[in-house]
Amino acid sequence: MSALAGKTALVTGASRGIGRGIAQKLAQDGAVVAVHFREDERAAEGTLRAIRDSGGRAFAIRADLGAPGGVESLYAQFDTGAARHGTGSGLDVLVNNAGVSGSARIDEVTPELFDRIFAVNTKSLVFMAQRALKRMPDGGRIINVSSAAARIAYPESCVYSMSKGAVDTFTLALAKEVGARAITVNSVRPGFVETDMNAGKRRTKEAAAELASWSVFDRLGQPSDVADIVAFLASESSRWITGQCIDASGGSRL
Numbered sequence: 294m295s296a297l298a299g300k301t302a303l304v305t306g307a308s309r310g311i312g313r314g315i316a317q318k319l320a321q322d323g324a325v326v327a328v329h330f331r332e333d334e335r336a337a338e339g340t341l342r343a344i345r346d347s348g349g350r351a352f353a354i355r356a357d358l359g360a361p362g363g364v365e366s367l368y369a370q371f372d373t374g375a376a377r378h379g380t381g382s383g384l385d386v387l388v389n390n391a392g393v394s395g396s397a398r399i400d401e402v403t404p405e406l407f408d409r410i411f412a413v414n415t416k417s418l419v420f421m422a423q424r425a426l427k428r429m430p431d432g433g434r435i436i437n438v439s440s441a442a443a444r445i446a447y448p449e450s451c452v453y454s455m456s457k458g459a460v461d462t463f464t465l466a467l468a469k470e471v472g473a474r475a476i477t478v479n480s481v482r483p484g485f486v487e488t489d490m491n492a493g494k495r496r497t498k499e500a501a502a503e504l505a506s507w508s509v510f511d512r513l514g515q516p517s518d519v520a521d522i523v524a525f526l527a528s529e530s531s532r533w534i535t536g537q538c539i540d541a542s543g544g545s546r547l
């Protein structure tokens with residue numbers, strides 16, 4: 294039987310990049326997947342198509358997690374979509390993946406940049422988890438997509454790194470809070486993955502090679518590299534792991 298048969302999963306930021314890879318993998322493993330996006334409807338349709346073409350089940354949800362009311366709007370749509378797909382409003386697996394970058398060294402940081410990054414990467418994730426827990430049965434899974442930047446000094450994006458460090462701290466506290474319900478909470482820390490998020494940083498062959506060289510495997514990560522780790526954490530096989538930050542960076546800067 295498929296690892297996630299009969300389960301419902303919600304992946305934020307699943308229209309593109311790592312989130313799309315995670316949504317496809319969880320659907321392949323048997324889950325009905327809520328594919329969340331902010332504005333790129335065409336890309337979200339691409340994720341749905343890829344899932345359905347492989348025999349999976351999914352529906353889309355649109356919400357801006359950096360705007361007031363975004364989390365509430367997202368869950369209202371989730372409940373409707375899940376009911377339509379016959380899965381009730383239960384949520385077995387939440388993957389908090391949506392995120393924004395923001396290159397800025399300390400002398401370039403502005404209050405607006407700080408608020409924008411924290412609103413999406415950190416604040417919304419807390420309230421996504423809070424509301425997920427009202428819908429989650431015992432044995433559920435919460436997986437937060439953090440970053441290797443929480444481990445490796447990256448002054449080029451100091452506020453972004455902070456926003457992910459806070460995610461890892463929240464992961465630890467929440468894991469203890471919900472342990473009695475056999476719910477696990479973990480974060481994964483990707484290194485450089487070939488997505489739109491860092492396209493600007495690898496415009497030339499030399500720049501791409503430099504980013505690849507961070508990994509001991511001397512290549513950029515692909516969304517599927519991260520998705521396979523998330524799928525393990527979403528599965529029953531990971532039941533004894535909680536409160537952990539799992540490196541998903543191909544051994545970057547070991």
Ligand SMILES: NC(=O)c1ccc[n+]([C@@H]2O[C@H](COP(=O)([O-])OP(=O)(O)OC[C@H]3O[C@@H](n4cnc5c(N)ncnc54)[C@H](OP(=O)(O)O)[C@@H]3O)[C@@H](O)[C@H]2O)c1
Binds near residue numbers: 308329330
């Ligand atoms: N790529 C990397 O090298 C890397 C490394 C470490 C960690 N990460 C983390 O991995 C996660 C995914 O990154 P990625 O590279 O796949 O990013 P991406 O390709 O830029 O995709 C970002 C996703 O997040 C959604 N999103 C952006 N702003 C949002 C908002 N305000 N409200 C709701 N959704 C929003 C986007 O929706 P739309 O398509 O509608 O815009 C999209 O689905 C992020 O948390 C990121 O910090 C990435």
